[in-house]
Amino acid sequence: MHAITVAEPGGTDQIRWAPVPTPEPGPGEVLVRTQAVGVNRGDILQRQGHYPPPAGVTDVMGLEGLGVIEKLGGGVSGHAAGDQVLALLAGGAYAEYFVAPAEHLLAVPPGIDPIKAAGLVEVAATVVSNFDRVRLSAGETVLIHGGAGGIGSFAIQYAKAIGARVVTTASRKKASYCKGLGADEVIDYASDWEPAVMVATADRGVDVILDIIGAKYLEANVRCLATEGRMVTIGLQKGVKGTLNLAVLLNKRGTITATSLRGRPADQKAAICRRVEEVVWPLLADGTIEPGNQTRVPLEDAARAHELLESGENTGKIVLVAGYSG
Incomplete structure (x- = not known):
């Protein structure tokens, strides 16, 4: 062969x-x-x-x-x-x-x-297993990075099917595609996306983050978590080593986990x-x-x-x- x-x-x-x-x-x-x-x-x-x-x-x-x-x-x-x-x-x-x-x-x-x-197959297995891991549920808000990619395209739809509110990052030219999939808010990742997430959630933050980026977004992601928020990292597109203010995570009683399928x-x-x-x-x-x-x-x-x-x-x-x- x-x-x-x-x-x-x-x-x-x-x-x-x-x-x-x-x-x-x-x-x-x-x-x-x-x-x-x-x-x-x-x-x-x-x-x-x-x-x-x-x-x-x-x-x-x-x-x-x-x-x-x-x-x-x-x-x-x-x-x-x-x-x-x-x-x-x-x-x-x-x-x-x-x-x-x-x-x-x-x-x-x-x-x-x-x-x-x-x-x-791969995207469904990845998204379902990780949303199960962080217990995404109806009524919660999830931040999905890379909403226009294979993982993101599926994750937006599956999160909406669960009953979650979806905030996603994507390039400006792909915003309409993400909206068509059901995203409630699409934020240009090339902009200062962190304050935009907080505006979109009335400064509450998000309950769950599905992160494909890794180190580059680590600190901003944690700051965007709501109290009792959970983040799962599934990709390392922008680095493997980052810094983290543990006091921020502690004060939010937040959880960070990472998985590979x-x-x-x-x-x-x-x-x-x-x-x-x-x-x-x-x-x-x-x-x-x-x-x-x-x-x-x-x-x-x-x-x-x-x-x-x-x-x-x-x-x-x-x-x-x-x-x-x-």
Whole structure:
């Protein structure tokens, strides 16, 4: 088979579409013929050498995929060759075939274009698990950074479905897109966004923050928390080391937590998959949540997909599609 490989950590010029051995499913696993792959920020970090796969996981990129089961490993039940499935992965989907743990497979949401769904697995699993972690509930206000991206586009809609009020940051030209997703307030991240958040909340602050930025926003985020506010960091796009006035956090009785999905134990990831099927797929089926914007790129042209994601010009999700001609 062919897969996207990286000659050495670096830029998109290191990406190759090259022959590699076809993987074999082990016990509890399935071999899937790839139809589509969601592109994630973690893929770019891996290509650059900053986000290596967990021990024992292929170095082929790809954290989510859609495809047709070709072969079952030992002990797999409830699935059959020929089934179309979605998969939450620790790696491997940038290839003509990938191996996935059977417990990390998801059904395609009823009535949803399967390729659209291919770009929803990672974002849905990330958002649902983290909003569960910080207990976002109806009537609360959440600040979502990067509202026009893949995570943000989904998080805005899911937070509104919960019954939360949504404040988000995005570029000025993407404000209308975020508003269309349901955001109540869209703040230009290039401006002084912190006082704008406080104005939008009548100086109360926000109950929950979903942060993809990291160190650069740490102090401002904490100042924007309401009393008993909770912040979860899921990305480090702007640095890994920041400073924090602990007195501010203490006086707010605030909570800061951080999570990563890729390296979680298998049973936790399986539980997250089931949670996504339980709470998200019905919201997609009834139209409460829309898949959002999607840009499709041929699977073998992953370099172009990475360049597009790094440019910041895209809204929604980028998906690599096998056999797509553009």
